[in-house]
Amino acid sequence: MPRGFSLDRHGDLTPRTPWLSPSEVLKLFGMLVLVNVTLSCPLNCYCQNKTGLVQCHVLATQQEIPEDVPHWVENLSLTGSNISVLQGSFFRYGMHLTNLTTLQLSNSNIQAIESKTFIDLPNLTTLDLSNNPLESLSNETFFGLSQLETLKLNNALREASQKQLFNSPWSEALRNLRTLQLGGNDFQAFPKDVLDLRSLQNIYLGNNSIKTIDKETILQLKEMKVRVYLSPNPIICDCRTLEMIQWLKNTSQSSEAQSLQCFSPPNLNGTLVFNLKTESFKCINEELETASYVFFGIVLALIGVIFLMVLYLNRRGIKKWLNNFREACRDQMEGYHYRYEQDSDPRRSNASGI
Template sequence: MRILYNIYHSKGIFLVWHQWCLYYAAGVCLLLSPVRSDDACPSSCICARDAGTVTCLPDGEETELPGDMPEWTSTLILKGRNISTLPRGALTINGTKLVMMTLSLSYNGIQVIEPYAFLGLPRLHLLDLSHNQLEFISARAFHGLPELRSLYLNYSILPPAIAHLSGALSAENLRNLHRLELAGNGLKSIPLERLDMYSLHALVLTDNSIENIERENITNLYQERRLRVYLSLNPFRCNCELEAFYYWLKNSSQCPDAGRLLCSQPEGKSGIPVEKLRSEDVDCMSENLEAVSYVFLGIVLALIGVVFLMVLYLNRRGIKRWLNNIREACRDQMEVYHYRYEQDSDPRLANVAV
């Protein structure tokens, strides 16, 4: 019995020792094994996992987006790369939906945004595409962003892309958008077919080429009371066509920078704040009445001229006789002056008179 007990006890010690050896080997393997690809920080990028931030700066002539973004990335800042095109699912990792909430792609020379370029980012709240060179924006460029709150497109849109902008910014694509910035793009009008976007609170259109806001858009602005529109640094043409916009500006608080809106034309009103204009300056009725009054005056003067010519024509014989009489009277008077002059010039006649 003693021998059997010793054998059993020795076997138990061996099993425990063998189990600890397995645990130790597994730990060593984990420590020595490479970091998983979904946690790896891309080259030329700085990662801060605690903050969920990945910042990628230019490293040579980079022309592509960094691959294998960590799945924990909530903020991606990418600048200074020569990325000409954003293809479908440009930031998707093997079809995985990222938790990314902020994406900054400014200063990357982006020219084309293809359909579904941001697919796989359903939780994205802020997208910054400022300071690029966009020539084409697909109508479905922003599909797949149901949670997008802020979209920045400042100083990015070239003239060829302006025609595509209204389709890309439709309410169907951006139902939850709160802030839209389109400063410095040479826009001549509000590039939205419909302003009744469900959640839009701020629309930044500063430093563009807007001369007037159409009456239809003014009507929509009155309906969207929560919307704030920023319009400074635009060359407003202060004539009677500005009437609807002028009264909206005076009667509404929807333009926070209203005091900085200046007239650029006509020359007599250049530099004058739009708010300081008089109602007569933009009163189309007064301008129309003034134009009508000038036309009426011209018609009256023309009628007077016609009547005068008709009177002359009808009395042409009497006028001719009157002119002849005046001519004869003038001739007689001149003969008398001539006779007196001859007498005064003869000295003999002067001695006789003495």
């Protein structure tokens, strides 16, 4: 009987059915998975099922998130689109992105984010909204992101969105946030509202317009042990910021202190804060001079009070003296008036006597 053939029940030769080895079965299964992953990957996207990565370079004219994002995605990157309003429906209908932990939406021209947009992403730990011209945020924009640990808002917050963000109950929604990036948002001062985030560990504030950090904020930062990244910012280096300079030089909460530079006064422009000698500021002499002026003012005020009290206690004698003085003046004036009536022209009387 020829090899590869077998006899059927009628005694005829029939080709033998080939059996696959276990290794061949695994290879075939892998090819089927690869084909399935390839077919489920959205257009203009790169998908890697093994790492859960989906990277999409969306067309600039596209105003929505692709609907066919695979459900297994863990790290989703969507950049370069034109999503003017980020809606919750983008992540809601038919997507089931419950495994998603990282979402990058930078450079997508997002101007507004609707309420509860991310509520269907319960396991999201990293959200990147950098380089978007955000003008409008809802009070419940970050509702449902209780697991979020990193929020990136670099070059994203305009003046209107800053007010909406910090005046909303965002601290409760982001109660587990560890890292907050707010670089390049033209902050004129340290945003104190971020200290309501009790789990905050790192805050990035580079490329803003922060000149100093007040004493109260420094005390809160020390208490919370938050690491602060300030470089670059136009730091003022004088007696007004002495406490901040001493904190930056002695704390481990700012690893950038050694590269942080002074912006003003002009003679210290470009000087490293870490190299400053606070004794050269002569702040002690200025404080003493200010204290001297204050002490001198207090002494003058006391003298004035004592003088007024003396006048008040001797008011009767002073009143009597004023009455006597007035009477004396009146008598004197009446004498002049009487002599004038008796002899209105003294020169005439002198002439007649001659």
